[in-house]
Amino acid sequence: MGVINSEIKPFNATAFKQGEFVDISEADVKGKWAIFFFYPADFTFVCPTELGDVADHYEELQKMDVEVFSVSTDTHFTHKAWHDSSETIGKINYYMVGDQTGTITNNFGVMREGQGLADRATFLIDPDGVIQAMEITAEGIGRDATELMRKVKAAQYVRKHPGEVCPAKWQEGEETLAPSLDLVGKI
Template sequence: MLTVSQKLPAFNLKGVVSLEHGKEFHDIKSENYQGKWLVLFFWPMDFTFVCPTEIAGFGKRYQDFKDRDCEVLGISTDTEYVHLAWRKQHPDLKDLPFTMVADTKRELSQALGVLHPEEGVALRATFIVDPNGVIRHVGVNDLSVGRSVDEVMRILDALQTDELCPCNWVKGQPTLEV
């Protein structure tokens, strides 16, 4: 698995960006995120139980990420058509403000090393990438355990200080002096 201090691999994937007919899909390219913070979060499969709770959680906090000059991409190995069908069907996903990315060929999942060895789907992995394309945080959960969006936000805040942040530090608290 790629980890902290390594470069995010280049990618060019399809994503669902809208429910409006004729405007549903876009090419999602890594080069479009240069110079910005980026959170990539992977989930195993659409039309499941834990996944929509996480996706909706990121959706509810999306403006907080944008306020930090950070883009969010949600990714699974399902196709863009499955993503679209799920968004249309699931009430918590209809107004999703970020792109649902289709890693159908598993290119990005494999490059990052987040494919479950037996199931062949993405693990619940989260990557925070800095504006230079360097991975600054990686977190991976078992398929059955959802992640904490608040913790992802806390880590992003800490990384953006570029200072030493103690255990359980939250934005607004003092950082450590050396």
């Protein structure tokens, strides 16, 4: 699955966002950082904990010029019903994308064969529409928005500082590396 450094593919969908149904496409992603946060289904168990965790960090992500698109193969109507009936989901202000045709889920290669459900997957897209990071976990393993935030900061740092890389566990403000012949075998 060679998706890193590939451009996102065209799509059209309807999302639920802040009480409204809005049409979106890949054009709405370009020009800013974006997170595509795939999950299997609304009204489930691990999914609301993850979506709520991202909602708790959404304001900070917005300050970093990052938009969030949660995606499942449920409809935008189902997203609204879940938003209206769950305290956890009710705090979401980002896009909840209905992908009932599976176009977006298939574009990212995370459709569960024969199930019509998305894998638990996260993709970080740069302002050029290019995938810079991805994470896919098994059904029972929830993701952590704090770690996602760290990855966003690292990707943004590397984009702004060509020739530098962020080592393992890098946190904003910490030292980075400048790969060179001098570093070979010294790390």
